[in-house]
Amino acid sequence: xxxxxxxxxxxxxxxxxxxxxxxxxxxxxxxxxxxxxxxxxxxxxxxxxxxxxxxxxxxxxxxxxxxxxxxxxxxxxxxxxxxxxxxxxxxxxxxxxxxxxxxxxxxxxxxxxxxxxxxxxxxxxxxxxxxxxxxxxxxxxxxxxxxxxxxxxxxxxxxxxxxxxxxxxxxxxxxxxxxxxxxxxxxxxxxxxxxxxxxxxxxxxxxxxxxxxxxxxxxxxxxxxxxxxxxxxxxxxxxxxxxxxxxxxxxxxxxxxxxxxxxxxxxxxxxxxxxxxxxxxxxxxxxxxxxxxxxxxxxxxxxxxxxxxxxxxxxxxxxxxxxxxxxxxxxxxxxxxxxxxxxxxxxxxxxxxxxxxxxxxxxxxxxxxxxxxxxxxxxxxxxxxxxxxxxxxxxxxxxxxxxxxxxxxxxxxxxxxxxxxxxxxxxxxxxxxxxxxxxxxxxxxxxxxxxxxxxxxxxxxxxxxxxxxxxxxxxxxxxxxxxxxxxxxxxxxxxxxxxxxxxxxxxxxxxxxxxxxxxxxxxxxxxxxxxxxxxxxxxxxxxxxxxxxxxxxxxxxxxxxxxxxxxxxxxxxxxxxxxxxxxxxxxxxxxxxxxxxxxxxxxxxxxxxxxxxxxxxxxxxxxxxxxxxxxxxxxxxxxxxxxxxxxxxxxxxxxxxxxxxxxxxxxxxxxxxxxxxxxxxxxxxxxxxxxxxxxxxxxxxxxxxxxxxxxxxxxxxxxxxxxxxxxxxxxxxxxxxxxxxxxxxxxxxxxxxxxxxxxxxx
Amino acid sequence: xxxxxxxxxxxxxxxxxxxxxxxxxxxxxxxxxxxxxxxxxxxxxxxxxxxxxxxxxxxxxxxxxxxxxxxxxxxxxxxxxxxxxxxxxxxxxxxxxxxxxxxxxxxxxxxxxxxxxxxxxxxxxxxxxxxxxxxxxxxxxxxxxxxxxxxxxxx
Numbered sequence: 001x002x003x004x005x006x007x008x009x010x011x012x013x014x015x016x017x018x019x020x021x022x023x024x025x026x027x028x029x030x031x032x033x034x035x036x037x038x039x040x041x042x043x044x045x046x047x048x049x050x051x052x053x054x055x056x057x058x059x060x061x062x063x064x065x066x067x068x069x070x071x072x073x074x075x076x077x078x079x080x081x082x083x084x085x086x087x088x089x090x091x092x093x094x095x096x097x098x099x100x101x102x103x104x105x106x107x108x109x110x111x112x113x114x115x116x117x118x119x120x121x122x123x124x125x126x127x128x129x130x131x132x133x134x135x136x137x138x139x140x141x142x143x144x145x146x147x148x149x150x151x152x153x154x155x156x157x158x159x160x161x162x163x164x165x166x167x168x169x170x171x172x173x174x175x176x177x178x179x180x181x182x183x184x185x186x187x188x189x190x191x192x193x194x195x196x197x198x199x200x201x202x203x204x205x206x207x208x209x210x211x212x213x214x215x216x217x218x219x220x221x222x223x224x225x226x227x228x229x230x231x232x233x234x235x236x237x238x239x240x241x242x243x244x245x246x247x248x249x250x251x252x253x254x255x256x257x258x259x260x261x262x263x264x265x266x267x268x269x270x271x272x273x274x275x276x277x278x279x280x281x282x283x284x285x286x287x288x289x290x291x292x293x294x295x296x297x298x299x300x301x302x303x304x305x306x307x308x309x310x311x312x313x314x315x316x317x318x319x320x321x322x323x324x325x326x327x328x329x330x331x332x333x334x335x336x337x338x339x340x341x342x343x344x345x346x347x348x349x350x351x352x353x354x355x356x357x358x359x360x361x362x363x364x365x366x367x368x369x370x371x372x373x374x375x376x377x378x379x380x381x382x383x384x385x386x387x388x389x390x391x392x393x394x395x396x397x398x399x400x401x402x403x404x405x406x407x408x409x410x411x412x413x414x415x416x417x418x419x420x421x422x423x424x425x426x427x428x429x430x431x432x433x434x435x436x437x438x439x440x441x442x443x444x445x446x447x448x449x450x451x452x453x454x455x456x457x458x459x460x461x462x463x464x465x466x467x468x469x470x471x472x473x474x475x476x477x478x479x480x481x482x483x484x485x486x487x488x489x490x491x492x493x494x495x496x497x498x499x500x501x502x503x504x505x506x507x508x509x510x511x512x513x514x515x516x517x518x519x520x521x522x523x524x525x526x527x528x529x530x531x532x533x534x535x536x537x538x539x540x541x542x543x544x545x546x547x548x549x550x551x552x553x554x555x556x557x558x559x560x561x562x563x564x565x566x567x568x569x570x571x572x573x574x575x576x577x578x579x580x581x582x583x584x585x586x587x588x589x590x591x592x593x594x595x596x597x598x599x600x601x602x603x604x605x606x607x608x609x610x611x612x613x614x615x616x617x618x619x620x621x622x623x624x625x626x627x628x629x630x631x632x633x634x635x636x637x638x639x640x641x642x643x644x645x646x647x648x649x650x651x652x653x654x655x656x657x658x659x660x661x662x663x664x665x666x667x668x669x670x671x672x673x674x675x676x677x678x679x680x681x682x683x684x685x686x687x688x689x690x691x692x693x694x695x696x697x698x699x700x701x702x703x704x705x706x707x708x709x710x711x712x713x714x715x716x717x718x719x720x721x722x723x724x725x726x727x728x729x730x731x732x733x734x735x736x737x738x739x740x741x742x743x744x745x746x747x748x749x750x751x752x753x754x755x756x757x758x759x760x761x762x
Numbered sequence: 763x764x765x766x767x768x769x770x771x772x773x774x775x776x777x778x779x780x781x782x783x784x785x786x787x788x789x790x791x792x793x794x795x796x797x798x799x800x801x802x803x804x805x806x807x808x809x810x811x812x813x814x815x816x817x818x819x820x821x822x823x824x825x826x827x828x829x830x831x832x833x834x835x836x837x838x839x840x841x842x843x844x845x846x847x848x849x850x851x852x853x854x855x856x857x858x859x860x861x862x863x864x865x866x867x868x869x870x871x872x873x874x875x876x877x878x879x880x881x882x883x884x885x886x887x888x889x890x891x892x893x894x895x896x897x898x899x900x901x902x903x904x905x906x907x908x909x910x911x912x913x914x915x916x917x
Contacts, residue, residue: 077861077899218858225863226851228798228839232864235797286792287784360810360864360898361802409800409810410862410898441803659858663904667861670900693807693896702889704902 047181052110052198053188055138056181058131059088065159065174067094069132071103072112072196073124074381076411078667078724079219079660080120086656087125090212091132091204092139093156094173104405106387113194114382115411116485118545118622118722121656123194125720131186134200138184143171192384207654207716214716216659233379233406234364238434241366242269243286244427245293245440247279248447251686253532254303255498263297272296273430277498277535280427282435293440305685306532314351314749317455317476320528324479324507333520338470342461346565350458350554351749352477354681355451357543358696361409362444363420367427368434369394374401376425379408380417385486389418390425392490412544412671416448418487422495442691447494450681451543452478454509456554460562461520468562468577470520473512473555479527480547481506482540497535510547512555513620515580537688538681544668545725548621549675549732553750556617556733560601560740569598570616570737578618580625586649586713587618587627593711594629594647601737602744609636612644615737617730623721624652628669630734634742639758642703643673643735648727649711653718662710665727669708672731674699678751767827769794772840782828786820787811789827790837798838799867802896809868809895813837819872838867841874849915850874853908861899868895873909882917885910 048054060068069088075081081101089096102108112124136156143161144151147169154161161176163169172178186198207213224230249255255277264270269284270292281292308316339345366377367390374394380386380403387403394401408417420437428435439447454477461470483492484506490496491504509525531538563573571591578584590596596614603613611634618627631645646669655661678697682690690696732750740746745760769776769786771794778793785804790796790813799822802810806821813822814836842848847855850870860866869892876891877883883891888909897905 077863079858222855222858222860222863223844225860225866226838226854226870227842227844227847228796228837229844231797232800234800235791285788287781287788291781358898360808360862360896361800407862409802409864412898438801441805441807663858663901666903667900670902671898672900674900692803692805698896698898699900699902701892701895701897701902701905704889704906708903 048183050108050110052192052196053186055131055134055184055186055200057110058128059135060181061173061177063174063179065098065172065178067092067099069099069101069128070109071101071124071128072109072384073120074103074115074383074405075120076115076381078664079657082217082219082660083121083656084125084128086212086215086217087129088132090210091129092136092159094159096212096217098159104383106384106403110196111192111384112196114380114384114486116194116382118624118724118726119194120722120724121720122623122722125656127197129204130199133202133204134184134186135182137200137202138182139173139176142176146171146176210716213654213656215657217657218659231406233366233377233408234361234438236366236377236406237436238366238368241434241436242282242284242431243289244280244282244424244435244437245289246423246437246443247281247293247296247298248443249300251300251303251305252537252688253306253535254300256298257301258299260297264292264295267292267295271431273427275426275430276500278426278495280423282427282431306536307538307683307685308531309685310683313353313453314455317453317528322476322526323529325524325526327522327524328511331522333470335470335472335520335522338520339459339461341463342469343464344462345459346462346562347457347459348558348561348748350456350557352454352550352553353750354453354538354540355543355675355679356445356681356690356696357412357415357448358445358698359410359415362439362441363416364408364436364438365417365421365424366434366436367421367424369428372396372400374425376401376403376421377406378403378417378421379406379411380421380487381411382418382486385488386418386421388488389422389490389493392488393422393425393493393495394429413546414449414483414485414541416444419494422487422490422493426495426499445696446688446691447537449483449539449541452480452482452540452547454478454547454550456551458554458558462566466566468518471516471518472522473558474524474526475509475511475551475554476526476528477509477550478530478540479507479509480540480542481508482530485542494535503533510551512551514555514578514618515583515620516559516577517579518577538683544671545621545728548619548725548729549672552617552619552729553732553736556619556730557736557746557748560615560733560737561746564601564740567600569600571596572598574616574618582651583618583620583625586625586651587616589711589713590627590629590647590649591616593649593709594631596629601741603741604744606742610634611636611742613738613740613742615734615739615741617733617737619726619729621722621726621729624650624723624726626650626727626730628727628730628734630731630738632735632738632742634739634757636743636761639754639756639761641677641735641739641752641757643677643705645707646705647709647711649713650723650727651713651715652721652723652726654716654720655712655714656720658712661712661723664723665710666708668725668727669731670699670704672728673705673735676732676735676750676752677703678753680751769827769830769835770832771796771835772837780827782826784827785823786813786825786827786830787822790822796837796839800864802864807896808865809872810865812868812871814871814875817875819875838870841870848874849912850877850908853911853915857904857908857911859901859904859908861901865895865897869897869905873912877909877913877916883913888913
């Protein structure tokens, strides 16, 4: 059994089963009389409702004294569940290995937002910590009543409450409540998702008392994977299940006008599901469904090719009318005056392409509709929202739909998993049988929601003394929420869009997150309309650190450009202008660990074909601060970049598990290198043409950085903040700045493919 | 048109009724019920479906099921068990390699054949042997640590 056992194996009921499911209902403050009165009155087989204001929705003590932590967020493979288990064990004073974190099933956890915005520990862990602290408080009160010892005279060690004065007076958690549910009301803030917060009366421990939090405890979910003991969502089968494949149009936006069902008549059990623009095939056997998909003859409507030439993408963004604009926060000083008075202006523009999640496998979902209830098994990182979306797609009440997460082929944001769940629901309803749908590779890469393409303009005003007097930064691009960050609304799923639901316009982008203080400063963003508003393979959505890599590639490249224009060392330039003390500490830590020797960029002492350089970039992200020094080798004749070494300084407040944190950062850097050096969604006028690993290349193992040094700055006195995304944020700029240092050439468009670098160098 | 096809997988013989053109992957997953080789691309570009055929790594997603004849197929499940793990499986656990884990068949099965035939490889040789396999979570550094760890054990 793994620590994060899936609820399929480890159900709420099975866990708590015991002789008589007594509901323990405890008022506050508590007396023994109260416990007995309520306990005897409530000795029924009942449990409190699964609502955010119930302690039992987060914590339960099993009959054997082990603890179940019902977590409404998701670990997408970085070991988050270990950290959550540590936080719960710490507050409850039970050994770490007595806590099991259970996640991903709408029947066992409330909606804490799924995997979202690197808030697994920041918000999700905060709530679990408060719930565990409250559970401990309640258990100690119960022990006080049982032992007739004041709560203040009790200590808890390894789940046993003992009187300080008399070790013989003791009661274990198992004795106090094992196998029965808490019935404790929490102070819920009435939010669901990331913002859900429902503390009790208890305060969590001060960090100085932490024994489990902060330990480098290892993951236990690896062995089941390497020994093939754990099913992925792709492996699930249901009795009577059929296999489905969807059919996507050759020209984005075209719709099926005629389907020749006889074209698949020779395939056993093959059927077509056609509803408005939605088309899919099913067959009893998976390979037959694939053959039917390949073989079916569909006449498509004449649609005007919706996209510009790829070479015109950034011109399109420049020229497109601004649909929505925001300045965040409001302008400091007076930009116009400052630029008017400038002795010198440095300006630059940067470009970032559409990028694909391109998960290891295309998405898969299984949907079963039975007796007016539906169950969806999905790899989505937000199963509660999948439940909502499937319910809306099927026209069922929310409480008639259950979504169960099973590990999927990777997830880095709003990928194709939510679309697949909705598609499978539509097909299951039409066919009347359980349906397993997996997309094909070309659909996973070609039709997933994309990270938005954008341009970024930056300029700095410099006075006669060389002081930067003003800074302006404006992003313009496709909305990060052209489709929303989850599939809870049919308008945000391909199925909903193909079935004609009314669309909702959503505008979002962002601004640099840093603490550069200039007298006059303005940061803004502008969004433009999508290239195709319905059923588009270029619809844009959240991809790991949504718009963070784009924005900070530009903003941190630009800081380097200004430093170079002033002939100032890039680290020194940042330290001069960055104001936040933690930011300064992180920048210094990265520089120091990397052995940074101050000098302006570029270096001019290299000859020969291969030249090397170093670059710094830094960013904040919702309370976390990251600074990176990249060291690269540039092969001038081929244009190939080897991102040889990274030194990453990372401050995310209190560190819960340095082992998991380091590995998360390390892989984040590698994915960032991939996105910087290789990744660009290609398209022609008709459709996306990045449809596999040849047309959407990612970093190869031979290009793995030789060294990734991670420096963790721990602040136990501060709340923990996120780590899933922040460190990918400055990667592109750090590499760009290192290339400039090596060559004196500034690359302002991602990816830094060999062709582009070679062209820039020649 | 289906026909009876006999497959030797992880030491057991299975007779299935299948389209001879069907890729081996579908037979392993759906007819034999193995959950370990994954569909990643269907194009032999990623490695998620990798199994051994007579000791050599092949991409089962493009291998017609009728083409393997009497060959001995070994999947990740047949490489080792918790009681008798392959050194790469041990190393994967010790180095905590995977994030999503969907890619591991490619890396482990390819590395297993490589390390069997190449004792004491250099890091560059390891990288070359694994080139072309995909990991989207970016666990490359952990993969290399694990393969080097296993190489030491197998060398």
